[in-house]
Amino acid sequence: MADIVELLPGYNCGKCGYPQCRDFASHIKDATDLMNCPYLTHQRFHEQLKILRQMLQDEKEPTELPVIQGVIDGLAAEFALGPLVGEKSCREDVHSFDSTLDIKKGDVIRYRPLGCPITHFAEVIEMSHGIATVHIIGPRQRMEDRDFSYKDAGICMILAFEGRIMRGNVPKVGQTVRFLPEHCMMQKIHSGVVVGVEGKNIRIEIIDLKVW
Numbered sequence: 154m155a156d157i158v159e160l161l162p163g164y165n166c167g168k169c170g171y172p173q174c175r176d177f178a179s180h181i182k183d184a185t186d187l188m189n190c191p192y193l194t195h196q197r198f199h200e201q202l203k204i205l206r207q208m209l210q211d212e213k214e215p216t217e218l219p220v221i222q223g224v225i226d227g228l229a230a231e232f233a234l235g236p237l238v239g240e241k242s243c244r245e246d247v248h249s250f251d252s253t254l255d256i257k258k259g260d261v262i263r264y265r266p267l268g269c270p271i272t273h274f275a276e277v278i279e280m281s282h283g284i285a286t287v288h289i290i291g292p293r294q295r296m297e298d299r300d301f302s303y304k305d306a307g308i309c310m311i312l313a314f315e316g317r318i319m320r321g322n323v324p325k326v327g328q329t330v331r332f333l334p335e336h337c338m339m340q341k342i343h344s345g346v347v348v349g350v351e352g353k354n355i356r357i358e359i360i361d362l363k364v365w
């Protein structure tokens with residue numbers, strides 16, 4: 154317990170439900186309890202959180218689920234989202250603000266998701282009511298490829314994700330969740346509302362990158 158106390162923030166602020174970090178430390182059962190201290194996900198406690206997780210994982214049952222953590226923000230997620238069986242990435246529903254752009258199934262589009270600094274390339278697998286459903290094919294499409302062409306969709310709103318839960322818990326419909334899209338170039342935690350669950354296949358809408 155002494156080691157755990159030394160790695161906690163030491164603010165003794167009570168936000169974890171205990172008056173002092175020492176009291177909190179004596180009630181920690183596993184790595185998921187660490188999320189009750191809001192400061193541990195801050196960048197400055199990144200190293201401490203990593204060590205604490207390693208210490209607690211050594212003690213936990215091997216059947217327990219791993220903690221899923223964003224790299225850029227250090228935040229925890231309920232699950233990691235991968236492609237549906239047989240697909241190349243999670244599906245994203247994308248809306249371009251450019252109404253003059255003619256996007257069709259089979260097109261490759263270049264866009265920057267609103268709130269994300271990274272330019273994406275994606276293949277359109279369906280187009281319906283102004284919404285393109287895409288597979289991400291990467292931030293570094295082979296520009297030197299002679300056959301490669303794309304349509305520039307500018308800044309786009311990301312409306313939904315659809316994919317398969319690869320690690321973590323399966324949530325219920327209606328639940329607000331934090332998740333990590335496995336193809337995310339920044340490995341940043343996203344949030345949204347679950348609108349469909351079928352086994353491990355899930356659809357999440359109202360996508361937001363402002364997770365704190």
Ligand code: SF4
Binds near residue numbers: 162168170
């Ligand atoms: S919330 Fe964190 S910093 Fe505050 S008392 Fe609990 S463990 Fe300490």
